[in-house]
Amino acid sequence: MDITVNILLTIATAATPLLIAAIGELVVERSGVLNLGVEGMMIMGAVGGFGAGYLTGSPWIGLLAAIIVGALFSLLFAVMTLSLATNQVATGLSLTLLGLGLSGMIGTSFVGQPGVRLPNLDIPGLSSIPVVGRLIFGQDPLFYISIALTAAVMWFLFKTRTGLTLRSIGDSHSSAHALGIKVIRYRYLAVIFGGACAGLAGGHLSLVYTPQWVENMSAGRGWIALALVVFASWRPWRVLAGAYIFGAVWIGQLHAQAFGIPVPSQFLSSLPYLATIVVLVLISRNKRLTMMNTPASLGQPFVPDR
Amino acid sequence: MMRLELVKRPQRSALFSVLSPFIAFALTMIAGAVLFALLGVNPLEAFNIYFIQPVSEVWQLHELAIKAAPLILIAVGLSVCYKANIWNIGAEGQFILGGIFGSIIPVLFPEFEGPLVLPLMLLLGMVGGALYAAIPALLKTRFSTNEILTSLMLVYVAQLFLDWLVRGPWRDPQGHGFPQTIQFGDSAVLPELMPDAGRANWGFVFALVAAIAIWLMMSRMLKGFEVRVLGSSPRAGRFAGFGFNKMVFFTFLLSGALAGLAGISEVSGAIGQLQPVISPGYGFTAIIVAFLGRLNPLGIVAAGLVLALTYLGGEAVQSALGISDKVARVFQGMLLFFVLGCDTLIHYRIRLIGFAAPKLEAAPKLEEAR
Numbered sequence: 001m002d003i004t005v006n007i008l009l010t011i012a013t014a015a016t017p018l019l020i021a022a023i024g025e026l027v028v029e030r031s032g033v034l035n036l037g038v039e040g041m042m043i044m045g046a047v048g049g050f051g052a053g054y055l056t057g058s059p060w061i062g063l064l065a066a067i068i069v070g071a072l073f074s075l076l077f078a079v080m081t082l083s084l085a086t087n088q089v090a091t092g093l094s095l096t097l098l099g100l101g102l103s104g105m106i107g108t109s110f111v112g113q114p115g116v117r118l119p120n121l122d123i124p125g126l127s128s129i130p131v132v133g134r135l136i137f138g139q140d141p142l143f144y145i146s147i148a149l150t151a152a153v154m155w156f157l158f159k160t161r162t163g164l165t166l167r168s169i170g171d172s173h174s175s176a177h178a179l180g181i182k183v184i185r186y187r188y189l190a191v192i193f194g195g196a197c198a199g200l201a202g203g204h205l206s207l208v209y210t211p212q213w214v215e216n217m218s219a220g221r222g223w224i225a226l227a228l229v230v231f232a233s234w235r236p237w238r239v240l241a242g243a244y245i246f247g248a249v250w251i252g253q254l255h256a257q258a259f260g261i262p263v264p265s266q267f268l269s270s271l272p273y274l275a276t277i278v279v280l281v282l283i284s285r286n287k288r289l290t291m292m293n294t295p296a297s298l299g300q301p302f303v304p305d306r
Numbered sequence: 307m308m309r310l311e312l313v314k315r316p317q318r319s320a321l322f323s324v325l326s327p328f329i330a331f332a333l334t335m336i337a338g339a340v341l342f343a344l345l346g347v348n349p350l351e352a353f354n355i356y357f358i359q360p361v362s363e364v365w366q367l368h369e370l371a372i373k374a375a376p377l378i379l380i381a382v383g384l385s386v387c388y389k390a391n392i393w394n395i396g397a398e399g400q401f402i403l404g405g406i407f408g409s410i411i412p413v414l415f416p417e418f419e420g421p422l423v424l425p426l427m428l429l430l431g432m433v434g435g436a437l438y439a440a441i442p443a444l445l446k447t448r449f450s451t452n453e454i455l456t457s458l459m460l461v462y463v464a465q466l467f468l469d470w471l472v473r474g475p476w477r478d479p480q481g482h483g484f485p486q487t488i489q490f491g492d493s494a495v496l497p498e499l500m501p502d503a504g505r506a507n508w509g510f511v512f513a514l515v516a517a518i519a520i521w522l523m524m525s526r527m528l529k530g531f532e533v534r535v536l537g538s539s540p541r542a543g544r545f546a547g548f549g550f551n552k553m554v555f556f557t558f559l560l561s562g563a564l565a566g567l568a569g570i571s572e573v574s575g576a577i578g579q580l581q582p583v584i585s586p587g588y589g590f591t592a593i594i595v596a597f598l599g600r601l602n603p604l605g606i607v608a609a610g611l612v613l614a615l616t617y618l619g620g621e622a623v624q625s626a627l628g629i630s631d632k633v634a635r636v637f638q639g640m641l642l643f644f645v646l647g648c649d650t651l652i653h654y655r656i657r658l659i660g661f662a663a664p665k666l667e668a669a670p671k672l673e674e675a676r
Binding site: 036076080083084085086087089090091093094095097098099100101102104105108219220223226227230264266267269270273274276277280281284285287290303 | 310312314388393395445448449450451452454455456458459460462463466467469470473474590591593594597629630632633634635636637638639640642643646647649650654656
């Protein structure tokens, strides 16, 4: 029983950064912007979070720094694609390349240093209830934040007027503009929200998942988060499900390696990436469903006329 | 508070189309100077070490050619993809598979020697890269799966596959447990061009030939026209009878084959055996090269040399100033950012407007006057 609980807990820990980053990117893509820089923003959040936590000794300040660094880094993308109307695919890629380089440079002095870890929630009495106690009341704070974030984004997108406006911009920026909606302003806010989420996800990696700084420690999670958004057909609760499926794959292969299953460890390590491809194929082969759900203006630059 | 406003030019600006890479380079230099100053280094001294010293002697120019060759080879292939609006970003994986396929002969059949070995290796390398690139192409055409994500995921898979090969079945039994294959025999090593002057090998010639061939194809042949039409207007392309799915395969196989050729050239020329890591991110840096070269094969040759210099400069500042060689990646990333930003100037004029200021009356009149 204890083993099951432990495995479930590690799955949640592996799924949380994917979920946070993907939820942020979902809002960005719902506004019609494709930001391929998730991996770069995530790794910048990770190094910023680790650095601030290491220097101040406070994981909470680290977490805050991760969010701010991610948001600032996404601002770069926003200025380029929204104010200068650059190609979103190329700009997103360059954000990732820049992030991987910059984080490696900033993090040189952090390699091998002991980090700080966000403490798990511990409610006396409740957290020690057998089985469910630790699952519900004993996880790291970001687990709760990620669930709350998903619910909040769901509510925002589908139950508020602003959310409706955001979705309308994603489906047709010209019509939204003609109605007097500030398309660029909405998109700026969406991109910065996505950056803050990616930064937070990176902070989870360096402050909870493995509280240390390792170069390229995001290991493609930003890209998997991007795939999750497609997999989820741009729906928050499906992102939640997808993140947990991927968390399970990630943890499953680690456990399989630990159990000494006679399969090369490299093959097991490649499973999350292969699973991403398989899942993308499964979801995209239904062309009508994909077409129906994709924000129609996704990835197209918009220059408002006067 | 100020705000940017873009005003569409009636035609693309020929001036900025030429100037933009240079403006971008100048801006990168300024940002780089700030970066070095922040790191506590005199920017002028750092620039001297970064950009001038690494290319001040002949043997160093050979090193530059070694680094530039894979970048150019990969980037000219990618430029065709991007012109067609098809996004292969997994060249790093195709590079690795090219290296692996090309190494089949020297690793598994080391006793096979002679003048046939090298051409076969290069051919196998191209096949390996092309086959690996065919996967995202197939998934895109059959299931309309996003090629950006699939080609990128395959990079991680390729890296792990290479890691497994050199630690497992292909490891040199006499290698004292080091994760590497046997050293390639003489007939499996790509010859150096001028062994007396430096290490540059035939890979650089391949790169130049590929650049010229692709330039001819894009500017003088129907295929190049097809690529450009489908890239700028898929609908017009369909009316002209150009098949989109065929184009996806064509661009992926072409860029994959070139990346594979770059991979085996690197393994057989610069390294001489397979190791767990055979590329310092050439496949990704080549994306920057392609854009800096304005997706024009001849521009890419120049851009490839510039980006190769950022690698050499990174190594130089690391040994001379103790700055992480990751600074090279930062330079590369900044350069791409500025290139993309400056490209906006080709299609738009940029105006700064104050929020509070009343609307400019003169602006529309100016446009009418044209």
